[in-house]
Amino acid sequence: MPILIDLYQVLEDKWIRLDNMEPIGDAERVIVSVARLGADRDLFERSGLLLGVELAVTDRVAEIEALLPRLKLVVLNFDAFADGRGFSQARLLRERFSFQGDIRAQGEVLRDQLSFMQRCGISQFRLADCEDADLALSAFTDISENYQPELRVYAG
Numbered sequence: 001m002p003i004l005i006d007l008y009q010v011l012e013d014k015w016i017r018l019d020n021m022e023p024i025g026d027a028e029r030v031i032v033s034v035a036r037l038g039a040d041r042d043l044f045e046r047s048g049l050l051l052g053v054e055l056a057v058t059d060r061v062a063e064i065e066a067l068l069p070r071l072k073l074v075v076l077n078f079d080a081f082a083d084g085r086g087f088s089q090a091r092l093l094r095e096r097f098s099f100q101g102d103i104r105a106q107g108e109v110l111r112d113q114l115s116f117m118q119r120c121g122i123s124q125f126r127l128a129d130c131e132d133a134d135l136a137l138s139a140f141t142d143i144s145e146n147y148q149p150e151l152r153v154y155a156g
Contacts, residue, residue: 003127004104007118007140010133013126015052015073024049031075034059037067045070052104057085061092068099076122078107087120094121114139 004011015029020036024047031052037044044051052073053064064071074093076086086105093099105117106126114125114136127136 003131003133003136004124005127005133005136006124008137010137011124015050017054029072031073034063037064041067052101055089057083057089059089061089061097065097068093068097068101071099072101073104073124074099074101075104075106078105078109078113081108081110081113087117090117090120090122111136111139 004013015031016027017031018024018027018036020033020039024030024043027049029050029052031054032040032044033054034056037051037053050072051070052075053067053071054075055061055064055077057077057079064074076089078086086107090103090105093103099121102124103122104124104126105122107128109117109125109127109131111127111131117125118140125136127133
């Protein structure tokens, strides 16, 4: 099972990922695709659920702009080490759309990238299977001087 961390600790993942046709059941926190979010928008807006959405690297952040005030979590996929689109999505969420919820990186999330991900506004990290949680937590203090300004990360 992949390890989930924030900037300070290992977390228990309380979120449930629902497939496009899977019923909500008694879940309190759900992550859905952009397609499911659009298809069941009224249902999700009426529910008392904590709501998250998973963006594919090809999804445009602007597609979910109207729903951002309702979202508590946006999950970004890092499908390959060399694919930087998730970094761009995170910066857009924080800078252009002022998203204050958690942004989670998942997929090929490696220790060497964590500090850079954090500087782009990512607040949670689902580590690749090959990563060690204790070593990963130390990544946030590796770099003492940065060229780009740090984005404020929601701490909720």
